[in-house]
Amino acid sequence: MNELTIIVGAGQAGIKAAETLRQKGHDGDILLIGEEAWPPYQRPPLSKAYLKGELAEERLFLKADDYFETADITLMTGARVAAVDPAAHAITLSDGQSMSYSRLLLTTGTRARILPLPGADLSGVHTLRGIDDTKRIGVELARAASVAIIGGGYIGMEFAAVARSMGKQVAVIEAQDRILKRSVAPEISDYFQTLHARHGVRLVLGEGVAGIAGTARAEGVELASGEIVPADLVLVAVGAAPVTELADAAGLAVDRGIVVDEACRTSAPDIFAAGDCTVFPSQRYGRRIGLESVQNAADQAKAAALSMLGEEVVYDPVPWFWSDQYDVKLQIAGLAQGYDRTELVGDPGEGRFALRYFAGDTLLAVDAVNDPRSHMMARKQLAAQAQAMAA
Numbered sequence: 001m002n003e004l005t006i007i008v009g010a011g012q013a014g015i016k017a018a019e020t021l022r023q024k025g026h027d028g029d030i031l032l033i034g035e036e037a038w039p040p041y042q043r044p045p046l047s048k049a050y051l052k053g054e055l056a057e058e059r060l061f062l063k064a065d066d067y068f069e070t071a072d073i074t075l076m077t078g079a080r081v082a083a084v085d086p087a088a089h090a091i092t093l094s095d096g097q098s099m100s101y102s103r104l105l106l107t108t109g110t111r112a113r114i115l116p117l118p119g120a121d122l123s124g125v126h127t128l129r130g131i132d133d134t135k136r137i138g139v140e141l142a143r144a145a146s147v148a149i150i151g152g153g154y155i156g157m158e159f160a161a162v163a164r165s166m167g168k169q170v171a172v173i174e175a176q177d178r179i180l181k182r183s184v185a186p187e188i189s190d191y192f193q194t195l196h197a198r199h200g201v202r203l204v205l206g207e208g209v210a211g212i213a214g215t216a217r218a219e220g221v222e223l224a225s226g227e228i229v230p231a232d233l234v235l236v237a238v239g240a241a242p243v244t245e246l247a248d249a250a251g252l253a254v255d256r257g258i259v260v261d262e263a264c265r266t267s268a269p270d271i272f273a274a275g276d277c278t279v280f281p282s283q284r285y286g287r288r289i290g291l292e293s294v295q296n297a298a299d300q301a302k303a304a305a306l307s308m309l310g311e312e313v314v315y316d317p318v319p320w321f322w323s324d325q326y327d328v329k330l331q332i333a334g335l336a337q338g339y340d341r342t343e344l345v346g347d348p349g350e351g352r353f354a355l356r357y358f359a360g361d362t363l364l365a366v367d368a369v370n371d372p373r374s375h376m377m378a379r380k381q382l383a384a385q386a387q388a389m390a391a
C-alpha cells in the first residue's frame with residue numbers, strides 16, 4: 001500500500017503543505033480534508049474587497065479547479081475529522097469512517113470568539129471567519145441602515161471601513177482605551193482613530209457591552225452605561241481562538257494553540273501542525289508564539305511539509321501582516337511587544353509614514369502606513385539582524 005499523508009483543514013496552510021509535498025517530489029498519496037463546503041480559499045478579502053463586492057468569488061480560491069487532479073491531491077470538502085488516534089495512526093471522520101495515515105498534519109486554523117452576552121443569539125448578530133459568514137452578512141449589510149461592531153481589532157476596523165464606504169451609520173465599541181491596542185503603539189492607533197472619525201465612524205472606547213438589544217432581531221448594542229447604540233446589524237469581532245479540540249482529545253500538548261517544535265512536530269510521533277492553530281518556539285523572540293497571518297500559515301505549512309519529508313527545518317520567521325482600511329494600507333513587519341521606544345519616519349499628516357519599534361538598539365518591528373518600501377526594507381533588516389545575532 002502507498003503511504004498516505006492526511007492533512008486536516010483545507011485552508012491556507014493545508015493547501016500550501018500539500019502543494020509543497022508535491023513540489024518536492026513526494027509521490028505518496030495526499031488527502032486534504034476540509035470541513036467547509038469550499039475548496040481552499042484566502043480569508044483576507046472577506047473583510048475587504050469581497051465584502052465590498054469588488055472581488056469576484058472565484059478570485060478567493062487559492063487553486064484552479066483542475067489543480068487537485070493535476071497534482072494528484074485528493075480533496076474532501078464538507079468532511080469533518082472527529083477524532084485522531086495517535087497510537088493507531090488513524091483518524092475518524094464524523095460519519096464514522098476511519099483511515100490510517102503514515103503522517104498527519106493538523107492545519108485546523110482558528111474560529112471566531114463569541115461573547116456570552118444576553119441577546120447574542122438574536123438574528124442580525126454575526127461573526128466573520130468564512131465565505132459563508134461574508135455571504136450572510138453581505139445580504140443583511142445591503143439592507144441595513146446602521147451597523148455596530150463590537151471589537152476594534154483589524155477585522156472590526158476593516159468591516160467599519162467597508163460599511164462606511166457603503167453609506168451605513170457605523171459605531172465601533174472597544175473595551176480598551178484605543179483600537180488595535182493588542183499589536184500597535186498609541187501613535188498608530190491614533191492615526192487610524194482619526195482616519196475612521198474623519199470618515200464618520202463613531203468610536204466608543206473604554207466601554208464594556210452589557211448585551212444586544214432587540215426582540216426577534218438585533219436592534220442595537222447596549223453599553224455598560226445603559227446607552228443603546230442603534231444597529232440593524234451587529235458584528236462581534238473580538239478575536240479568534242485556535243481550533244485545538246482534536247489535538248486535545250488525542251492527548252497532544254496544547255497551550256492555547258497546538259504546541260509544535262521548530263520543525264512543526266507535535267508531541268505525538270508522525271503528527272505535525274502548522275498555521276493559526278499552533279504555538280511554536282521562536283529564538284527571535286525568546287518565547288513561544290502563535291501568529292494569525294497568511295505569512296505564518298503559508299511559511300509554517302511549507303516548513304511542515306519539508307519536515308514531514310525528513311528535511312532539517314528550523315521555522316523562526318520574521319512575521320508580517322497587513323490591513324486595508326479605506327485607501328490606507330498598514331503593513332506590519334516583526335512583533336512590537338516589549339519595545340521601549342519608537343521612532344517616526346515620515347509624516348502622518350501626509351498619510352505616508354513608518355513607525356519603528358526598538359528595545360534598546362534592537363529593532364523589533366516596523367509599522368508602515370502607505371509605505372511599502374519601508375515595509376520591505378524592515379523585513380530585510382529584521383531578517384539580517386537575526387542572522388547577525390545568531391552568528
Ligand SMILES: Cc1cc2nc3c(=O)[nH]c(=O)nc-3n(C[C@H](O)[C@H](O)[C@H](O)COP(=O)(O)OP(=O)(O)OC[C@H]3O[C@@H](n4cnc5c(N)ncnc54)[C@H](O)[C@@H]3O)c2cc1C
Pocket residue numbers: 008009010011012013014033034035036042043044045046047079080081082107108109110128129130155243246274275276277291292293294295297320321322323324
Ligand atoms: C476576515 C479575515 C481577514 C483576514 N485578513 C488578514 C490579512 O489582511 N492579512 C493576514 O495576513 N491575515 C489575515 N487574516 C488571517 C488569515 O486569513 C489566517 O491567518 C489564515 O487563514 C490561517 O490559515 P490556516 O490554514 O492556519 O487556517 P484557516 O484558513 O482557518 O483554515 C483552517 C481550516 O480547517 C478547517 N477545519 C478545522 N477543524 C477541522 C476538522 N476537524 N475537520 C476538517 N476541517 C477542519 C476549518 O473549517 C478551516 O477551513 C484574516 C482572517 C480573517 C477571518
